[in-house]
Amino acid sequence: MPKKFDKGITSKDSDYSKWYNDIVNKADLAEISDVRGCMVIKPYGFAIWEKMKAKLDEMFKKTGHQNAYFPLFVPKRLFEAEEKNAEGFAKECAVVTHYRLKNDPNEKGKLIVDSEAKLEEELVVRPTSEAVIWSTFKKWIQSYRDLPILINQWANVVRWEMRTRLFLRTSEFLWQEGHTAHEQKKEALDEALLINDIYKNFCEDFLAIPVIQGLKSESEKFAGAEETYCIESLMQDGKALQMGTSHFLGQNFAKAFDVKYAKKDGGLDYVWATSWGVSTRLMGALIMSHSDDKGLVLPPSIAPIQVVIVPIYKNTDDLKKIKSFVLNILEDLDSKNITVKFDDNDKLKPGFKFNEYELKGIPIRLAVGLRDIKNSEVELARRDNNSKTIVKIKNLSTVIQNTLDDIQKQIFVKAKLNLKNNITIVSDFNEFKNVIDSKGGFVYAHWDGTNETEKKIKKETKATIRCIPYENKFGPGKCIYSGKDSHQMVLFAKSY
Amino acid sequence: MPKKFDKGITSKDSDYSKWYNDIVNKADLAEISDVRGCMVIKPYGFAIWEKMKAKLDEMFKKTGHQNAYFPLFVPKRLFEAEEKNAEGFAKECAVVTHYRLKNDPNEKGKLIVDSEAKLEEELVVRPTSEAVIWSTFKKWIQSYRDLPILINQWANVVRWEMRTRLFLRTSEFLWQEGHTAHEQKKEALDEALLINDIYKNFCEDFLAIPVIQGLKSESEKFAGAEETYCIESLMQDGKALQMGTSHFLGQNFAKAFDVKYAKKDGGLDYVWATSWGVSTRLMGALIMSHSDDKGLVLPPSIAPIQVVIVPIYKNTDDLKKIKSFVLNILEDLDSKNITVKFDDNDKLKPGFKFNEYELKGIPIRLAVGLRDIKNSEVELARRDNNSKTIVKIKNLSTVIQNTLDDIQKQIFVKAKLNLKNNITIVSDFNEFKNVIDSKGGFVYAHWDGTNETEKKIKKETKATIRCIPYENKFGPGKCIYSGKDSHQMVLFAKSY
Structure with missing residues (x-):
């Protein structure tokens, strides 16, 4: 089954x-x-x-x-050396204090920390390696x-x-x-x-x-x-x-x-x-x-499998024919450094495979049945926009290469559009709060440059300064919170 | 200087x-x-x-x-699950017991383990990952x-x-x-x-x-x-x-x-x-x-740099000429997937460089001077056997490829000979002790198959059974230590 x-x-x-x-x-x-x-x-x-x-x-x-x-380990005295760094990481570090376990005398098969194997100096598991x-x-x-x-x-x-x-x-x-x-x-x-x-x-x-x-x-x-x-x-x-x-x-x-x-x-x-x-x-x-509601969407450059080929067949004879047809495609794509998988798993139906590869974000799916062989063509489905086209075998590797390039580009264009549509410029704190609460995204706002104001804004809105952008598109102005002078707008957002 | x-x-x-x-x-x-x-x-x-x-x-x-x-971490209860595995590693494991450091109230700038941040269950830093x-x-x-x-x-x-x-x-x-x-x-x-x-x-x-x-x-x-x-x-x-x-x-x-x-x-x-x-x-x-007394010797397959080119020159004009001469060599070797480095560091003399690359085990060193350019040749030195030859430029990449292959082969042959010359077959325990003490190497000997005999031999000679070889070249016999029946000879040695 x-x-x-x-x-x-x-x-x-x-x-x-x-x-x-x-x-x-x-x-x-x-x-x-x-x-x-x-x-x-x-x-x-x-x-x-x-x-x-x-x-x-x-x-x-x-x-x-x-x-x-x-x-991996940072001895405590090295960890302490740069004071601000130590202070920043001390509250969240795993500390090794012993180097041995021993049998629990009270319960067979259990182990306890051997108090005789206490380290003279504790070791911190590196949260970052500057000290070492x-x-x-x-x-x-x-x-x-x-x-x-x-x-x-x-x-x-x-x-x-x-x-x-x-x-x-x-x-x-x-x-x-x-x-x-x-x-x-x-x-x-x-x-x-x-x-x-x-x-x-x-x-x-x-x-x-x-x-x-x-x-x-x-x-x-x-x-x-x-x-x-x-x-x-x-x-x-x-x-x-x-x-x-x-x-x-x-x-x-x-x-x-x-x-x-x-x-x-x-x-x-x-x-x-x-x-x-x-x-x-x-x-x-x-x-x-x-990604979308159907699963992962992967840009072709980073996809471990760029193209998957799913055979559509009724019996093992059909599968054999498809296999020999697909062999040339595999060699062709391989020679062009396109990573391809032919899924001839007999335990799973095509519909199951379609779903799975959609879920895993494989950029291109080819389906090959007997009729396709007769017509020297295959069905090509794009993961990013769900479009399907019929492609003649003789053009296949060129079409695939172009399609992979296009998918890479379109995914970026889409994400870039999302970014662009979600940058809002605000001029006062009420507008700031409204945007942060309703629309979200990045918010450009003037800030007086003080830690104090930053903290208060964070407390009231949960938004933090994500960065002071390289690209200083806006001149000086007044801080949306304190009304004090501001050199340039900075980018706020709620963040992960 | x-x-x-x-x-x-x-x-x-x-x-x-x-x-x-x-x-x-x-x-x-x-x-x-x-x-x-x-x-x-x-x-x-x-x-x-x-x-x-x-x-x-x-x-x-x-x-x-x-x-x-x-x-990275194995919770103690998982670590305990496979009893023999736990027993084998408990004596030598790093144990995390706390997840926070705090300021030492008695000494500014120092940190101490925060006793309030004690883990309910200790974590072992993986000695191996079967449990996890x-x-x-x-x-x-x-x-x-x-x-x-x-x-x-x-x-x-x-x-x-x-x-x-x-x-x-x-x-x-x-x-x-x-x-x-x-x-x-x-x-x-x-x-x-x-x-x-x-x-x-x-x-x-x-x-x-x-x-x-x-x-x-x-x-x-x-x-x-x-x-x-x-x-x-x-x-x-x-x-x-x-x-x-x-x-x-x-x-x-x-x-x-x-x-x-x-x-x-x-x-x-x-x-x-x-x-x-x-x-x-x-x-x-x-x-x-x-390796030898001059430094590391690397088989070409594993050498990060397979060929180093050292220019021999008196002034910057000479160096310029050598650089343009070497450019073709670099491209040629690169196209054949041979990793090559041209060391034009002006702060170091050729003799220093020769020594350093010898020390680092670079398989082939080329030296190029003005006369070599005139004669369309270079000097090729092999790290493995210290031989030097003059090679015509037109044959260079072929000679280098063949030489790299030969070095790989000769290094293996030498190591294989060392192995072969240091396997001794012994028939009694006195001979065994003599070989282990004087000649060293692997010693083939009959063993009765018991842990007890193995332990006694180890105690007396520091030699252990390295393995029971796949290749059972010798039939049954009598254990060199106990005189009991033995199925086959096994390999003993002192070891790292």
Whole structure:
């Protein structure tokens, strides 16, 4: 008996949050684990993450960065060294205090912590690696000749979260963290900006997610940074999502870890630094940016399978004929570096397969039956706009390549339109509150630049300053809250 | 002032252990970190590991395995579930007991563990992931239709080690761990054997390290396994190193986590399982198998840079001419997928560069001066046998490709000869002790199959049974220790 297929996805409009969870679960991307706050990334979800990794890794390497690996644990005394950084992460870190379990004398088969194996110094599971890496950089850096150091690490990190959501906020997550050291302040600033551009290009060109680049306000910047640059995007429910951050750390960590270098022209100085990262959170952004009530929608660049071929047949003879017909298509697409899957699973009916691949966001589905073979054609269905066309075999690989390019483009255009339609410019606080409450999205408003005003606005509306955009489209004005002078409008939104 | 170059490598013969550490440090592979027992893998070392990962990953995927990711933490109750596995790892695990630090009221700027943030249930940092994965498989497996499940994970794991050595034994290490579930016992056994073959092929064809395949004795097998298959190799100092293991887990984990499946012909049964892994330990094996007193020797397949070109010049005009001459070589090699680096660093002299690339094990070094340009030739030096030849430019890429192939082959042949010359067959315990003490290497000897005899031999000689080889070259006989009946000879050695 073929399995029945029931999508059972909550509609996006009725409950966005439940819709998101349904997509993550039913498209087999990830699931909640038996470990509090931690997720299991399932093979299909991990295949998408692997494609993200490969592309980002290529972009980092092309710009001179090298991968390395640093310890998972941060001894408490290193963790404390940069005070603001420590303060920022102390409240949410997993602490290792013992290095052994022993048999429970009171209950056979149970284990308890062995109190004799208490660590002299506690170890923090890295929430981020600045401390461990700067204690290492101290050994690597003596002179200007040792600079710049451009390091990246792919790793797992832990930040204890009370309320978690798959991909968006989990206690353990996967990410890359870049850590660089430079002679000059300007070099470090340029590096932070370069990386923010890499992140932007990656998100827009590969994930088809349009972003806004900007600077974080004082209260939203990374603990220990001088400046935090970021890219922010807008989800379909009108909430903003921080996609990536790139920090200019000034000489803060160099001072905390006493990392000085001999200058070209004599004398010693502290080195300048950056750090930057994106995480499995991008999986959440990818899902929320493009998907619909039928399931995941994937831009072709990031789809582990770009084309799926489903045979339509009545008996094994038919299937045999279709198989030999499809063989040429597979070879042709493969030679053009298009990833294709032929699903000849005999236990499942075509309707079930159609549904499943729709759910999993495969950009193009081909259906091939006996009549198609006779007519030398196949049916091509697009996931993004549900259109179907009949394509002659002789044109197939060209049509597929063009269609993949078009899907990539159209998905981006759609997301860009959503972003554009959901940026509102307001001139007073009443309008601000109205937009935030009803329409949502990004709101441009004048702000007096103080932490105090930012806090009050957040308290009253739950909206925060997502960034001070690079692109300063508006001149000076008056703060919508305090009426004081404002240099430029900034972008507010409710956010994930 | 160009940096001076001092290799300062301890000779292999005078102190093998110090020689090893010198190579690891001076070839910039890894270093001890400020975190007890944990290492920093430096960019050059990590680039080699990345090549290992890429190749293994390709081999796993070609045989139907998929990557996924499971939590870092194992809640204590899951950790306890498979009793033998828990017993095997309880003595060396890092335990998270708290999820927050707070300011030390007695000392400003210091942090202490917040006793109010004690976890209800302790979390073990995974020493291996069977427990977490089988608690997940329980949700994934209902029927025979869900099988087989063929999962691999690239991850960091922690096993608390008192005495550590870079790559060979560190508290945290990187590895891949495969975890599979099957309908039939035979399928699981076949999977364990398939993986052991993949490991063997990887080590021999890519790392150029010959291995012996076999079965572990009862006392040496993985905690929780029915059978452990392994590959063992021999280092240049005559000690054995376990390169990888592949476990047939029987139904042990299925029973511990109650994972049953509905059989095709009705009824329920526990599923059959395997797990298998190789780790950054392979880096240690790679270093110790081939390197010499001049530094690292890398087989071309695994070398991040296969060819380095060093310009020999007096002034910037010369360098310009050499650069334009080299450009064609770079393009030519690049088009043939040979990784090449042109080192035009003006701060370092050729002699320094020669030394450094020798130290880093780059298989081929080309030197190019003005006279070479005039003669349309370059000097080619091989790292493996120190030979130098003059090669005409028109033949260069062919000669390089052939030379790389030959280096790969010769390095393997040399290691294979070392292995062959260091396998001794003994017929009594005195001979056994003599060989183990003086010559070292693998020793074939008859063993009565008991744990007791194995223990006594280990106590008296420090040699352990490395494996019961697949290839049973010798018939039955009498145990060298007890004189009791023995089915076949097994392989003993002192080991890392």
